[in-house]
Amino acid sequence: MKRLHSAQAITENAALAAPGLLRRWASGLYDALIVLAICILATFLVMPFAHSRVLDTFYAHSGGLKSLYQVGLLVLGYVFFGGFWTLGGQTIGMRTWKLRVVRLDGARLDWYRALLRYLGMLIPWLLLLLGSELLMRAVQSPRALAWRVAGVLALLAALAAFLWPAFDRRRLAWHDRLSGTCLVLSGKARSVPPA
Template identity: 40%
Template sequence: MIESLPPAPLWRRLIAATYDGLLMLALWMVTVLIDAVLRELAGASRSWGSLQLYVFVVWLGFFGWFWTHGGQTLGMRVWRLRVLRDNGDTLNMVSAAVRYAGMLLVWGVALTPLLALTPPLRVEPHAAIASMICGGLTMAMLALMLFDRRLRAPHDWLSGSHLVLLPKPAAKSIG
């Protein structure tokens, strides 16, 4: 049955990513709040490096748990997407971690040009050009998805996984 499921189209992936992005924003706010409260109670100074690591681990826990328990985040569930290993199994924690890290790399590089152009950052011109080149390369890598039979993104290749589109659930009869 797994072989008969079609690959997830790019537009569904992006909408599901938007849903999950909103969840990540909320999770980020709660994580920063907890970090701030714990640091205040302990009298510890702020450490951006440890906060970044903390957010990374919390998000890994979020994606890792959902991908290893059913293969769907909340955004993926709404849009009937499921991530599977290339052999049809659900992801294990190692492949979920590799997929998560690859996903962060792809999205981070893809969004860098937008961040570099925001006024408060005041990025040097050569750094802005380098980030635009990186963003262009990432978009080119994502465009390669269109030539892959299973529409795999770079983080899918790295983790040996792919996204499939699940069929619509059967209509429930009344009575």
């Protein structure tokens, strides 16, 4: 594994390295729009097959095709983010907003760390979707209070995840902690928040 910088060099001048929430969110929105466009293109490529009788029958009996399609979209997202993170530490949105992802130990990001970061990055979005779904069910359910409480708790957990870097001592997001990485300003990529 190639070392980009020594661990000691990475931890120097740490207070200047961590970006703020708005920069993180702007970069994330930029990348999300690109991934959305890729997923729309992939959907258009799959649509002709979805209307064939063979696939309609398979989907009607097992539901497996829908799950396979959804997993495929998640894999596309991983290839996008993982590819950029492992090759240069920057996605297109990160380049635009002058951010870079680096490992805390100074080594280059590998595909395993990129997978951990990607899966951790999905957690708040899944909580957001879960909370929204539960609140929608609350409208139609006789047990509306239980759905509302669960939905609000899921949304609060998602909000906590999105705001976490602002309150974390090292300004690390959940996915940074999970993968042993952090975001830094690209002009100061040698600096990582101190332990």
